[in-house]
Amino acid sequence: MMSASLARDLRALLSGQVLDDEAARLDRSGDFGRMTRRIPGVVVRPAGTGDVAKVIRYARQSSVPVATRAEAHTQSGQALTDGGILLDMTSLDRIQSIDASGSWADCEAGVKWDTLVRQTIPQGLVPPVLTNNLGVTLGGTLSVAGLGVASFRHGAQGDNVLEIEAVMGTGDVVVCSEDANRPVFDALRSTFGQFGVITRARVTLRRCRPRTRTYFLLYDDLGALMRDARLVIEHDRIDYIESTCVPPLHLTVEHGPESPPADAETLQGLAPYRKVHIEDQDTLEFAARMEPLFAIWKRTGNWALAHPWTETILPWGAAEPFITQVLAGLPPTALGGGHVLLWPCRGTVSRVPLFMHPETPLVMGFGILPGVPPDLLQQARRRLNMMSDMSMAAGARRYLSGFIEFDRARWKQHFGPRWDEIGRLKKTHDPDGILNPGFIDYGP
Ligand SMILES: Cc1cc2nc3c(=O)[nH]c(=O)nc-3n(C[C@H](O)[C@H](O)[C@H](O)COP(=O)(O)OP(=O)(O)OC[C@H]3O[C@@H](n4cnc5c(N)ncnc54)[C@H](O)[C@@H]3O)c2cc1C
Known part of the structure; x- marks a missing residue:
């Protein structure tokens, strides 16, 4: 037309x-x-x-x-x-209301997490999970999962939504939650807008402390980093954990202005090669900590390059040999100013049924996030797709927030025993196949 x-x-x-x-x-x-x-x-x-x-x-x-x-x-x-x-x-960018007791915010789906936290953190409230990039929308991340440095404790953003309003591919308007229309609630999270369009979400808030302290630890060995990551996660000793490239580990604790964390207790039993730096920040500054990096990427041209970002969630036991092998074949220049992400997490916290990930007690997210100039793109795509296939063969599931070139066999592998359910959901909620067609190959 x-x-x-x-x-x-x-x-x-x-x-x-x-x-x-x-x-x-x-x-x-x-x-x-x-x-x-x-x-x-x-x-x-x-x-x-x-x-x-x-x-x-x-x-x-x-x-x-x-x-x-x-x-x-x-x-x-x-x-x-x-x-x-x-x-x-x-x-659709309005925050409609914040609950008087501070336990949730009702937002239109196009509200950016950045807009929400700039309103809530000054009131001592924060969504339990924030993505590293706050410039993404509630609808955009609920449609994928929404993972962040607090996911080891709170799961995905999709685990921290109380109610969703959406228009399904049938044209029906639904309001759903764990208690009402549960099958639709489950169908709308982590399914890339394939079955409906989220128009409003009631997201959870929690009380936060105003300051954070981050410990920057250096490791010369991935196995040692993983042992320490496991220790702090299992002892629930920190509030945030990340590693934006191998081998640093960043551990962060929230605290009040009068009660800084006890450094020795937080770091007890850890064995980094070196403790490089301790940084104190406001909690809002911490939430927006990646903005200076993104600003550099914009100024240096990385933002305008191709980004076949490939993220995969590995079972803990497979992570060390897999990551070591992949990084051995990845010259730093291949990242073109981008970075490698490591994301240690519990594998059992998220209860979003269609957010596919290994069900092992601990998992390791591994992302290769390059900026690629045009003449190297074909080669980069081929190698990243190979890494994707190898990771799935090792029991991983791809985190589908970025670059995905799946044929039907790979979609089947991704959804595993839920693949038939995906086809049924499409027929029920988008019977004419009008929503985002071509992304998932449902087959005949
Ligand atoms: C620099 C950078 C850092 C990032 N960091 C993280 C991170 O830390 N954690 C993480 O989880 N992800 C991260 N991502 C990935 C990002 O969160 C996802 O790609 C997210 O889906 C983008 O949201 P968006 O608002 O840009 O949505 P879009 O990219 O516009 O859309 C995302 C998908 O959701 C669908 N969609 C969008 N809105 C709706 C809606 N209202 N209803 C139904 N479907 C909808 C779209 O069709 C599409 O399939 C990062 C990405 C970048 C570029």
């Missing part, structure tokens, strides 16, 4: 903006991967849930595909459409 007629029909139906000018369509034709370009026929910036429902009902009747795009930090075109309707969810 031509852009002009799509736009004319939708303008007659909707309260929100309908954009069909070339600039608006080109502006939403790419994502952070910089590898895929799809130009939508029309861009809709919905004014509310009602608009989203009208778009989906119209799309069903007219057999037009709909892509749900938020801040587009994904990397394989999964939030884009060629010629279809692009729902630009960033228009």
Whole structure:
């Protein structure tokens, strides 16, 4: 269908903006991967849930595909459409209310985590899990999982949502939670907008202390780093844990201004090669700690390069040999200014059924996050896909937030015993297959 007629029909139906000018369509034709370009026929910036429902009902009747795009930090075109309707969810950016007792916030799906924490942390409240990049939306991360440096204790962001409102691919508006419409609640989390469009989420908040202290520890051996990571996780001694490249380990403890943590107790029994640095920050500064790095990436051109970011969640027992072997074949220059991520976590905290990960007591997330110039892209994609396949053969599950080039066999492998359920959910909730088509190959 031509852009002009799509736009004319939708303008007659909707309260929100309908954009069909070339600039608006080109502006939403790419994502952070910089590898895929799809130009939508029309861009809709919905004014509310009602608009989203009208778009989906119209799309069903007219057999037009709909892509749900938020801040587009994904990397394989999964939030884009060629010629279809692009729902630009960033228009739904209102924090509707914060519970008087401070236990939850009701937000439209296009609210960025950054916007939410800048409002809550000064009140001593924080979402239990924050992603490293706060510039992503609630809808965008609930659709993937939403992992962060507190996931070892609190699971994914999808574990910390009390209620979701969504428009399913049928056009039905649903409100669901653990207690109401549970199957739909489970179908909407970690499923990449394949079954419905999240329009509102009630996310959990917890009380936080105003300051953090971070210990930067250096290791010359991955096995030693993993032993110490296990110790601090099992003793529940810290509030946040991360390792943004091998071999540092960053351990962070929240504290009040008058009661700094006891350093010796926090670090007791750990055996780093060297304790490099201790840094005290406000809790908000800590939450936004990656912003200076992202600013450097923007200034130095990394942000504009291709990003076939490949993250995989390994069973703890397979992690050390696997990561050591992969890094041995990865010259630092291959990262092009990007980085390697290590993310030690419990494997049993998340209860989001379709967030696939090894069920071992501990898991290790491993991400290779390069910025790749055009002439090296083919080679990088081939090698990263090989790493992805090898990790799955070692019992890992990919974290599907970024670069994914899965054929049907790989999707089957990813969802394992839940693969048939995925097909059934698609037929039930998006019977015409209009939502983000082409990403998952459901087969005949
Ligand atoms: C620099 C950087 C750092 C990152 N750090 C982390 C991290 O620490 N932890 C982590 O978990 N991830 C991280 N990510 C990945 C990122 O969180 C995911 O890619 C996330 O999905 C992006 O959210 P977005 O708002 O940009 O959504 P988009 O990329 O626009 O969309 C993401 C997916 O969700 C779908 N979608 C979007 N909104 C909705 C909605 N309202 N309803 C239904 N479906 C929807 C889209 O169709 C798409 O499939 C990082 C990415 C970058 C680039």
